[in-house]
Amino acid sequence: MKVLMLHGINHDLFGKCEPIRHAGITLEQIDDRLRALARELDVDLTSFQTNNEGAMCIRIEQGAREQVDAVLINAGAWTHSSYDIRDALAHLSVPVIELHMANIHRNEPLHQPSVLSEVARGQICGFGLDSYLLGLRAAVNAAQDCR
Numbered sequence: 212m213k214v215l216m217l218h219g220i221n222h223d224l225f226g227k228c229e230p231i232r233h234a235g236i237t238l239e240q241i242d243d244r245l246r247a248l249a250r251e252l253d254v255d256l257t258s259f260q261t262n263n264e265g266a267m268c269i270r271i272e273q274g275a276r277e278q279v280d281a282v283l284i285n286a287g288a289w290t291h292s293s294y295d296i297r298d299a300l301a302h303l304s305v306p307v308i309e310l311h312m313a314n315i316h317r318n319e320p321l322h323q324p325s326v327l328s329e330v331a332r333g334q335i336c337g338f339g340l341d342s343y344l345l346g347l348r349a350a351v352n353a354a355q356d357c358r
């Protein structure tokens with residue numbers, strides 16, 4: 212099973228700024244833990260991070276061509292604003308799991324609504340690094356249900 216993990220804008224800075232909200236966890240640490248769980252679950256996991264919205268849309272299209280079985284996405288601030296990424300995800304026929312470290316529903320109003328949730332199978336937020344690990348397990352189960 213192939214799963215694509217998409218990391219959004221500024222997430223290369225995780226652990227290097229906003230240490231309180233995201234508990235100082237770096238993107239490398241997230242990917243390491245995800246890769247370890249992927250090995251356990253026998254999942255072929257690919258991880259991608261960009262600060263360019265167009266590049267994110269292109270990577271989503273490429274995921275469809277590669278016939279990934281599920282997509283995990285923490286789109287960061289694009290969650291609240293990007294109809295481009297929303298539309299790219301809407302073209303996928305595989306489960307999309309929306310992730311956030313923080314519980315975005317407790318954020319300040321600007322950082323609460325998600326324009327991606329409508330096209331996601333579900334959203335996992337508020338569990339820090341565990342949001343990613345729970346998301347990978349959910350993606351595997353959802354993809355198996357689709358087979």
Ligand SMILES: O=C1C[C@@](O)(C(=O)O)C[C@@H](O)[C@@H]1O
Nearest residue numbers: 285287288311312313315322
């Ligand atoms: O970049 C981020 C991180 C985030 O997606 C999270 O993982 O908690 C929540 C977003 O509101 C914020 O813009």
